[in-house]
Amino acid sequence: MTIRVLHVASELYPLLKTGGLADVTAALPVALIEQGADARVLLPGFASVAAGLADLRPIARLSRSFGAPEASLELGRLPGNGLPVYMIRADSLYARPGNPYLDAEQVPYGDNAQRFALLGWAAAQLAEHADPDWAPRIVHAHDWHAGLASAYLRAAARARGHAGPLAGPHSAALHTRSVFTIHNLAYQGIFPAQQFDMLGLPADFFDMHGVEFYGQLSFLKAGLYFADKITTVSPTYAREIQTVAQGCGLEALLKGRAHDLVGILNGVDYAIWNPAHDDAIATHYSAAHMGGKLRCKTALQARLGLAQRHDAPLFGVVSRLTEQKGLDLLLGALPEIVGRGGQLAVLGTGDASLEQGFARAAQQHPDAVAVELGFDETLAHAIVAGADVMVVPSRFEPCGLTQLYALAYGALPLVHRVGGLADTVVDASLENLADGLATGFVFERFEPDALAAAIRRAFALYARGHDWRETRAHGMQQDFGWAASAQRYMALYRELT
Known part of the structure; x- marks a missing residue:
């Protein structure tokens, strides 16, 4: 029997992307289809989503709109691969310019609870045959934005008499089962308790054994508590989030559900991230023909105004x-790079203090440090292709995709040994170099001197051209494609159905 699975998320590349979530929701459903699943995606009708989908047609009016004058479901497809995508049309909630979550002042929208409650509720409606031609057997919700989907599914099952009071996470005889994936436990969708009544959930769902979290309402906790299975995006992170250090206040719940929690590593869509046919980079290259890598570096230095060295x-x-x-x-470690004759190219946006700190460094060292504030997908590809080392020094990292892209493009990742970084990068220690296992540089302690030492080791290996090329080639041979991960998800779905 073909497994019908609905992925519920707030982002989908290339329609809308603020981080790695969009890359996952674009690649995983396609990989599942290749494994024989019937996979579709549900998204809020953000402006770029409505503009980017092809062949949109109305499917159903939704009986609840969470404050919008009206809400409806439409079905279209993603241009390029034809992936079926449901879109919630509720323009007063979603059709806003700029960031999908924040206003022009970078403050979360005051009605985010309503906007993403509608997303979860619409997912449950699709499970209840809102589309008469298709209904999912599995609802797979991603991150806090979709966290209420499993709560609405549980409430509907209970109303039908399929599940009793809140006796625990497992629901009896549910036709539609639910999976919730944590992409980043730190983002939890916390709202005031007063907004609970607006959700239309049973009153006893607002409970420590439910959606209540320290007197407030947590969409993420709803997903963790009510989903039949929980996944996160690397095996190491699945272990880490059951500890006080990385559990973000939810470690007891996660430890209690350890038998339902599995870490499945994210993959790379090599149709998009492959230097052999990436049109966003200056020149194509491959592990067998590396000449283009240096030309990409030269082009990046020219693009960013760095010294042509x-x-x-x-x-x-x-x-x-x-x-x-x-x-x-x-x-803090920038002097280690600049003082040794290295260069740094930074693309990103975020905390004002960090933006200002990197901008000051670029002013002080214009030949060696370049900073572009914002996000530019083409420049992102150019940096990965042009860099010798990609730095991912995260305090915590559920999976991380940048280090996987870096491996594919022959840029050795320099990472903190945590989460998915620990699962995907092998340190260039003397033993690992001798055994041909090394793919990058890993530092253990999240401290300035540990990062500085890893940077010095990168300079040392760079000076040994043969070893550098061998390590780079080994990294480029790694396969982090989606096929293996999709097989693990399919096994999980089969276990549920």
Whole structure:
């Protein structure tokens, strides 16, 4: 029997992207289809989503609109691969310019609870045959924005008599089962308790054993508590979030559901991230023909106004500029890079203090440091292609995609041993170099001297051309495609159905 699965999320590349979530929701459903699933996606009708989908047609009016004058479901497809995508049309909630979550002052929209409650509720409606031609057997919700989907599914099942009072996370005899994926536990969708009544959930769902979280309402906790299975995006992160250090206040719940929690590593869509046919970079290249890598470096130096030096190791950063991403640590280590004759190219936006700190460094060292504030997908590809080293020094990192892109493009990742970074990068220690296992540089302690030492080791290896090329080639041979991860998700779906 073909498994019908609905992925529920707020972003989908190339329609809308603020981070790695969009890359996952674009690639995973396609990989599942290749494994034999019937996969579709549900998105809010943000302006770029409505403009980017092809062949949109109305499917159903929604009986609840969470404050919008009206709300409806439409079905279209993603141009390029034809992926079926449902869109919630509720223009007063979604059709806003700029960031999908924040206003012009970078403050979360005051009606975000309504906007994303509608997303979860619409997912449950599709499970109840809102589309008469298709209904999912699995609702797979991603991050806090979709966290209420499993709560609405549970409420509907209970109303039908399929599940009793809140006796625990497992629901009996549910036709539609739910999976909730944590992409980043730190973002939890917290709202005032007064907004609970607006959700239309049973009163006893606002409880410690439910959506209540320290007197407030948590969309993320709703997903964690009510979903039949929980996944996160790397095996190491799945272990880490069950500890006080990285559990964000939810470690007891996660530890209690350890038997339902699995870490499945994210993958890379090599149709998009492959230097052999990436039209966003200056010149194509591959592990067998590396000449284009140096031309990409030269083009990046010219694009960013850096000194045209082939012998200067070029360190790249494509990231949100936040403390979570460890960019405060990197800012402190900049003298180690510049003082040794290296260069740094930074693309990102985030905390004002970090933006200002990197901008000051670029003013002080215009030949060696370049900073572009904002996000530019083409420049992101150019930095990964042109860099010798990609720096991902995250405090915590559920999976991380940048280091996987870096491996594919022959830019050695320099990472903190945490989460998915620990699962995907092998340190260039003497033993690993001798055994041909090394793919990058890993530092253990999240401290300035540990990062500085890793940077020095990168310079040392760069000076040994043969070893550098061998390590780079080994990194480019790694396969982090979606096929293996999709097989694991399919096994999980089969277990549920």
